[in-house]
Amino acid sequence: MEESNFLDIAIKAKEASKKIAVISDEIKNKALINIAENLEKYKDRIFEANKNDLEFARNLVNKGELSEAVFNRLKLDDNKMRDMIQGILDISKLENPVGKVLLKRQLDDGLILTKISCPIGVLGIIFEARPDVISQISALAIKSSNAIILKGGKEAVNTNKAIFNIINSTLENTSGFPKNVISQVFTRDDVNYMLKMDKYINLIIPRGGNNLVQFIKENTKIPVLGHADGICHIFADKTADLEKAKKIIIDAKTQYPSACNSVETLLIHRDFGYPEELLKALEQAEITLVPNPESWHREYSDKILAYKFVNSLEEAIEHINEYSSGHTDAIITEDKDSAEIFLNCVDSAGVYHNASTRFADGFRYGFGAEVGISTNKTHARGPVGLEGLTIYKYTLQGQGDIVKDYVDGKKQFKHKDL
Amino acid sequence: MEESNFLDIAIKAKEASKKIAVISDEIKNKALINIAENLEKYKDRIFEANKNDLEFARNLVNKGELSEAVFNRLKLDDNKMRDMIQGILDISKLENPVGKVLLKRQLDDGLILTKISCPIGVLGIIFEARPDVISQISALAIKSSNAIILKGGKEAVNTNKAIFNIINSTLENTSGFPKNVISQVFTRDDVNYMLKMDKYINLIIPRGGNNLVQFIKENTKIPVLGHADGICHIFADKTADLEKAKKIIIDAKTQYPSACNSVETLLIHRDFGYPEELLKALEQAEITLVPNPESWHREYSDKILAYKFVNSLEEAIEHINEYSSGHTDAIITEDKDSAEIFLNCVDSAGVYHNASTRFADGFRYGFGAEVGISTNKTHARGPVGLEGLTIYKYTLQGQGDIVKDYVDGKKQFKHKDL
Numbered sequence: 126m127e128e129s130n131f132l133d134i135a136i137k138a139k140e141a142s143k144k145i146a147v148i149s150d151e152i153k154n155k156a157l158i159n160i161a162e163n164l165e166k167y168k169d170r171i172f173e174a175n176k177n178d179l180e181f182a183r184n185l186v187n188k189g190e191l192s193e194a195v196f197n198r199l200k201l202d203d204n205k206m207r208d209m210i211q212g213i214l215d216i217s218k219l220e221n222p223v224g225k226v227l228l229k230r231q232l233d234d235g236l237i238l239t240k241i242s243c244p245i246g247v248l249g250i251i252f253e254a255r256p257d258v259i260s261q262i263s264a265l266a267i268k269s270s271n272a273i274i275l276k277g278g279k280e281a282v283n284t285n286k287a288i289f290n291i292i293n294s295t296l297e298n299t300s301g302f303p304k305n306v307i308s309q310v311f312t313r314d315d316v317n318y319m320l321k322m323d324k325y326i327n328l329i330i331p332r333g334g335n336n337l338v339q340f341i342k343e344n345t346k347i348p349v350l351g352h353a354d355g356i357c358h359i360f361a362d363k364t365a366d367l368e369k370a371k372k373i374i375i376d377a378k379t380q381y382p383s384a385c386n387s388v389e390t391l392l393i394h395r396d397f398g399y400p401e402e403l404l405k406a407l408e409q410a411e412i413t414l415v416p417n418p419e420s421w422h423r424e425y426s427d428k429i430l431a432y433k434f435v436n437s438l439e440e441a442i443e444h445i446n447e448y449s450s451g452h453t454d455a456i457i458t459e460d461k462d463s464a465e466i467f468l469n470c471v472d473s474a475g476v477y478h479n480a481s482t483r484f485a486d487g488f489r490y491g492f493g494a495e496v497g498i499s500t501n502k503t504h505a506r507g508p509v510g511l512e513g514l515t516i517y518k519y520t521l522q523g524q525g526d527i528v529k530d531y532v533d534g535k536k537q538f539k540h541k542d543l
Numbered sequence: 544m545e546e547s548n549f550l551d552i553a554i555k556a557k558e559a560s561k562k563i564a565v566i567s568d569e570i571k572n573k574a575l576i577n578i579a580e581n582l583e584k585y586k587d588r589i590f591e592a593n594k595n596d597l598e599f600a601r602n603l604v605n606k607g608e609l610s611e612a613v614f615n616r617l618k619l620d621d622n623k624m625r626d627m628i629q630g631i632l633d634i635s636k637l638e639n640p641v642g643k644v645l646l647k648r649q650l651d652d653g654l655i656l657t658k659i660s661c662p663i664g665v666l667g668i669i670f671e672a673r674p675d676v677i678s679q680i681s682a683l684a685i686k687s688s689n690a691i692i693l694k695g696g697k698e699a700v701n702t703n704k705a706i707f708n709i710i711n712s713t714l715e716n717t718s719g720f721p722k723n724v725i726s727q728v729f730t731r732d733d734v735n736y737m738l739k740m741d742k743y744i745n746l747i748i749p750r751g752g753n754n755l756v757q758f759i760k761e762n763t764k765i766p767v768l769g770h771a772d773g774i775c776h777i778f779a780d781k782t783a784d785l786e787k788a789k790k791i792i793i794d795a796k797t798q799y800p801s802a803c804n805s806v807e808t809l810l811i812h813r814d815f816g817y818p819e820e821l822l823k824a825l826e827q828a829e830i831t832l833v834p835n836p837e838s839w840h841r842e843y844s845d846k847i848l849a850y851k852f853v854n855s856l857e858e859a860i861e862h863i864n865e866y867s868s869g870h871t872d873a874i875i876t877e878d879k880d881s882a883e884i885f886l887n888c889v890d891s892a893g894v895y896h897n898a899s900t901r902f903a904d905g906f907r908y909g910f911g912a913e914v915g916i917s918t919n920k921t922h923a924r925g926p927v928g929l930e931g932l933t934i935y936k937y938t939l940q941g942q943g944d945i946v947k948d949y950v951d952g953k954k955q956f957k958h959k960d961l
Contacts (some may be wrong), residue, residue: 143864147887229907236898238908245920246890327920348921350768369943376945446561468938469565472664480654480941489949490656490937490956492646502663502745503766504922507937517907519925520886523898525787527794531907540909 126310131318134274135247135325142246142272144303150221153267156273156299157217161210163295164260164288168206175256176285181252182280191280194383199254199280209257216264221494222511223270229543230286233536242515244270244322246327249319251276251341253333256284262330263292263307265369267498269514274326275314278333285309320345332497335424350509352500354424354450355385357482360441360467361403362458363394369479370457371406375428376481377455378412383426384497386475386485387455389422391432404432421448438463442470449473451500453485474500474507475542477543544728549736552692553743555723556665560690562721564662568639574634574717579628581713582678582706586624593619593674609698612801617672627675630912634682640929641688647961650929651954655941655961660933661877662688664745669694669735669759671751674702680748681710681725683914687932692726692744694734696751703727711714722948736911738763750915753842768927770918772842772868773803778859778885779821780876781812783935787897788875789824792848792898794831795873801844803916804871804893804903808839809850810859822850839866856881860888867891869918871903892918892925 145153164171182199185191198309211289230241250270252258259275266273289309296302307362310319319326323346330350331338338353355370377388391407393400404414413429421433421444445454453475456467464478475485485508487495492510499505505513530536552751563571580587600617604611619627646658666689670676677693684691694701708726714720716788728737737744741764748768749759756771777795795806809825822832831847838849839862855860863872872895883898892907893903903926905913910928917923923931948954 143890145886146890232907232909234903236821236902243890298770318663341616342764346760348919350921366943372943376947380945380947380950388731447556467941470561472561472661473936475937475939477939478941480939480944481946483946484654484941484944485937489650489946489956491650491956501766502934503768504934508936516920516922516924518891519893521838521893521895521898521902522882522886523896523902525784525790526898526902527790527798528899528901528907529798532798538907538909 126312126315126318127163128318131310131315132322134310135319138272138274139325140218140491141303142244144266145270145272145306146223146244148270148301148303150223152299152301153221153270154217156267156296156302157213157264157297160260160264160292161213161217163291164206164210164213166271166350167291167309170291171206171287172201172283172284175199178281179269185280195254195280199256199284201256201284205257209260210262211518213264216268216494218512222268222515223230223296223400227517231539231543232521233539235525236526237522239522240517241520242517245514245516247325248273248514249326249329249347250274251277251316251319251329251331251337253337254280256281256288258332258415259285259288260292262282263513264494265514266307269511271514272306272308274310274319276310277320278312282311291298304410316341317344318345323347323519330496349403349500350499352385352450352452355387355452356389356424356448356450357452358388358390358392358445358449358454359388359482359524360392360435360438360445360454360456361394361397362438362441362456362460362463363396364458364459364463365394365397365457367399367402370403373455373457373479373481374403374407375410375412377483378407379410379428380481380483381429384483386482387426388455388482389424389431390448391430392435392444393432394438395425395434395436396439400434407502424450438466442467445471445536447472453477453482455480455482474498487524544730544733546736549728549733550740552726552728553737553740556686556690556692556726559721559723560662563600563685563688563690563724564641566688566719568641568722570633570717570719571639571688573718574685574714575631575682577713577717578678578682578710579631579635581709582624582628582631585709589624589702589705590619590708592701593617595701596699605700610729611877613672613698617674617702619674619702623675627678630679631682634686634912637929640933641687644933645935649942649957649959649961650759650939651957654944655940657938657940658935660935663934664689664933665743666691666932667694667744667747667765668812669691669734669737669747669749669751669755671696671755672698674704675697676750677703677706678710679912680914683723683912683929683932689789689932690724692728692737694728694737697729697876700729713827719780735758735762738765741765748914766915766922768919768923769915770803770868770870773805773870774840774842774866774868775804775808775870775899776808776809776810776863776867776872777806778853778856778863778872778874779812779815780856780859780874780878780881782877782881783812783815783875784877785820790819791873791875791897791899792821792825793828793830795901796825796848797828797846798899798901800846802901804900805844806873806900807842807849808849808866810862812856812859813852813854818852842868856884860885863889863891870916871895871900873898873900892916897925
């Protein structure tokens with residue numbers, strides 16, 4: 126695609142964003158229900174396309190150019206399809222995140238300020254091999270009244286196209302739904318165009334590996350919502366309960382080792398009573414333990430766990446605030462004061478006490494769906510649901526009110542919340 | 544200053560940000576009250592320093608290198624000093640923006656998720672000639688538990704130093720208040736260092752002219768909160784009340800022409816009944832009217848008003864969404880439906896009906912104080928008070944809870960808000 130073609134897509138997405146911003150929740154929900162129905166109705170087309178992608182991917186796996194893990198993520202089966210469709214229906218049932226009154230204040234008689242939630246505008250979504258992302262993100266965009274430009278991974282190109290075609294022809298046939306709300310692009314060049322178009326695109330959400338996210342963050346002026354590393358810590362405090370420690374660490378490391386919320390580093394208080402028992406139990410759970418400092422800033426995404434002994438709670442907090450990616454870090458302790466200090470002082474999106482880091486997830490938090498997990502310190506942090514895809518505007522309704530009256534002292538503000 | 548010196552300041556600010564994040568509201572308020580007292584006590588030092596700046600500035604004005612407007616903003620008198628001190632005391636009385644529970648949810652028995660407001664970290668503040676900014680921003684940073692690095696305008700260097708010295712020696716003598724929360728730097732080089740230090744600085748807030756803000760936005764990876772242009776519109780609809788229109792437009796253009804919330808473009812519905820009367824009244828108020836398209840994207844910051852006739856409400860909305868800087872735009876109409884369409888469809892931080900654009904201001908909105916006005920579409924929009932200087936974290940308190948139990952179906956989430 127030429128840059129001028131991409132520009133055309135971006136301009137049309139901007140136009141679409143203005144139209145979807147003002148349609149009713151009923152139309153958005155109708156669109157979502159229609160999409161779910163049509164994905165069910167035409168699922169054979171999607172499986173067919175997915176088969177093509179899988180054949181191509183199998184060759185790459187055989188040549189050693191693609192990992193078995195990516196191959197598995199690429200694969201759509203009946204279960205994944207059912208979850209995909211259910212996910213869209215679930216999003217249609219969530220509260221409309223747009224048009225919520227966040228503040229209503231009488232500034233003076235007949236002068237009413239309202240802070241009201243509204244969509245952000247145009248989102249650029251860049252994701253890797255999982256084709257179920259396309260339907261989930263499209264549904265979230267529709268429900269939050271944002272337009273999106275999607276760029277999926279090349280391994281899933283046929284599957285993505287098939288899903289996209291069903292979604293878009295459904296939207297075209299949904300009465301009152303604007304055109305061009307969802308667009309799809311395909312190449313690395315398109316990513317580069319996207320990153321330049323800060324005039325049309327308001328937010329970039331990358332879903333993928335560290336390298337992808339790092340590249341995007343370094344090459345755009347557009348705000349980026351997401352996380353690069355997922356270096357999560359667990360600190361076994363002096364008073365940690367051995368059984369809880371075993372259970373939590375094994376869950377956090379082995380339940381899904383390649384997840385971003387898996388633990389990468391275990392810190393153990395030097396005065397903890399059962400260090401050998403703990404480490405032995407981890408090894409029995411097929412966890413490889415590595416005690417070298419090069420590991421402190423490494424995300425293994427595998428059953429490998431770095432560990433280190435620390436002299437105090439403070440040293441643990443310092444280590445975490447230095448090496449954590451700010452995603453999720455946990456303390457295991459029976460001491461309430463230590464837990465409180467840890468929860469207050471660790472500067473991460475999620476800070477846990479006696480719970481597995483694997484809980485860091487929009488579904489588990491009860492958000493219904495998530496666009497991803499943010500380690501940003503502005504806008505949205507942690508698992509991001511529909512709320513993170515909105516901003517707000519202030520409306521002011523008056524009767525011919527002017528500022529001069531207040532500056533001259535003829536009138537005084539009342540500032541009364543309604 | 545060498546880059547290594549700036550790095551040292553940035554590292555110390557980061558350290559300080561962790562300490563101020565966890566001090567009590569009482570200590571913060573005590574610090575603010577002490578600062579107010581000491582500014583009063585040592586105000587002669589500040590006036591003396593300001594006299595030096597003014598002498599230097601007067602030479603620049605005489606040589607035509609500085610505008611009279613900047614000179615006036617630079618000047619501190621008893622009134623401004625009183626407002627400055629009162630502003631700090633006002634901020635000490637605001638609710639603590641940190642540690643607020645934004646959500647408390649039982650995920651399951653004994654597994655409690657809490658979303659809690661917390662500071663952002665280190666803020667870089669770049670401002671121009673107004674020396675009252677330094678005390679206001681310092682007070683907001685203290686109250687919101689953020690560390691800040693301040694870079695003021697060179698015209699106000701002596702005044703800024705005098706105020707900074709009083710603030711910092713007060714903080715040193717406030718029991719329990721951490722060191723290095725507020726730092727000051729002075730040169731253009733320092734600005735360039737600041738913009739590079741995304742590892743230590745979490746948010747940049749520029750307060751100043753279009754060129755300054757534009758330069759900063761284009762030269763940093765750090766999120767920037769603020770606005771470059773302030774191109775505000777007023778649309779006089781078909782059913783606009785002539786008297787309201789006169790009053791509002793004159794206020795919006797003449798009450799403080801160089802303010803960012805002053806109106807720059809007037810759109811008039813072609814079917815509005817009194818166009819000559821309206822334009823004549825504006826001219827009588829010493830407003831220069833200009834009807835040329837080059838004005839649509841120009842901020843005059845003077846008693847100059849561009850104007851244009853439009854054929855419909857839709858054309859007015861389209862013009863505004865194309866040329867507005869997204870700051871504040873208003874409609875004057877007696878037609879409730881037109882007002883509602885305008886408020887819904889104009890995509891700006893402030894959208895007004897029958898009120899002057901000059902109301903766009905944190906004090907007038909009742910926020911107590913503001914760090915500036917944002918035209919961003921993420922994080923914070925419109926006048927930004929203490930809330931815009933915070934983010935949140937999620938804490939999760941469990942009893943040894945693991946994700947495997949939920950994945951295996953042994954347990955189900957309850958998701959009950961507390």
